[in-house]
Amino acid sequence: MTLDTRLITGALETLLLEVLSISPSYGYEITQTVLERSAGRFDLKEGSLYPALHRLERDALLASFWEEHDGRRRKYYKLTTAGSKSLKERRAEWQAFSAGVNGVLGIDLR
Amino acid sequence: MTLDTRLITGALETLLLEVLSISPSYGYEITQTVLERSAGRFDLKEGSLYPALHRLERDALLASFWEEHDGRRRKYYKLTTAGSKSLKERRAEWQAFSAGVNGVLGIDLR
């Protein structure tokens, strides 16, 4: 397990919720969006992406629906009301967490 | 497992290396230092702290020595040369990672 892998662990679901808060999307497209918005840093793997989406749906933070495009089945996900609320909390938690780490590391972002 | 727990996973070792780069320290004191420098946010548990210290020592990033103070045994840890190098890399990796998350979340720190 690389360091980068361990770092992503707590942020993956938040990133998925964030991307889906912009507009409903599906697995493959989500990976592309995350790749772009992270400036190429986060290349989500299928073995982590799909289980994460399923977890979020199981917890009712996401809802899914199938659509067909050019002969390809796509499973779209969108935020539920609870998902939107959770995203708000997770964004705040991320900011507090990163502030904590920066504090210990003596990194001043002002 | 709380979200905060998952977030700390990738940063814990970096925080330990950072604290020990300031001066050698021992388990209990490290938890206090991290608690202070994170503004009370990170209360390291023994079940994650000690295994992490042992991992870092196993990987030769830390070295340990025992000392006695007021009848209490303390196991001090200090950075090795490799540990110092690793810390530098991890600090850079943390900054790249957090920039990536902030990018996806649309958080602008300028």
Add this chain to the structure above:
DNA sequence: TTCAATACATAGACATGCGAGGCATGAATG
């Protein structure tokens, strides 16, 4: 005497990311 704080350590429960594999379609390449 009893309790809290200090101090180290580990076993087991539980959770998560990833590599590897499976299955399928459409477009481009040779």
Add this chain to the structure above:
DNA sequence: CATTCATGCCTCGCATGTCTATGTATTGAA
């Protein structure tokens, strides 16, 4: 026509991590 690449979804098993609970022990205060 065959092959390869990009698109698209899914799951199993492995490695690894944190936390709770527990064990051991000393010091000092209530």
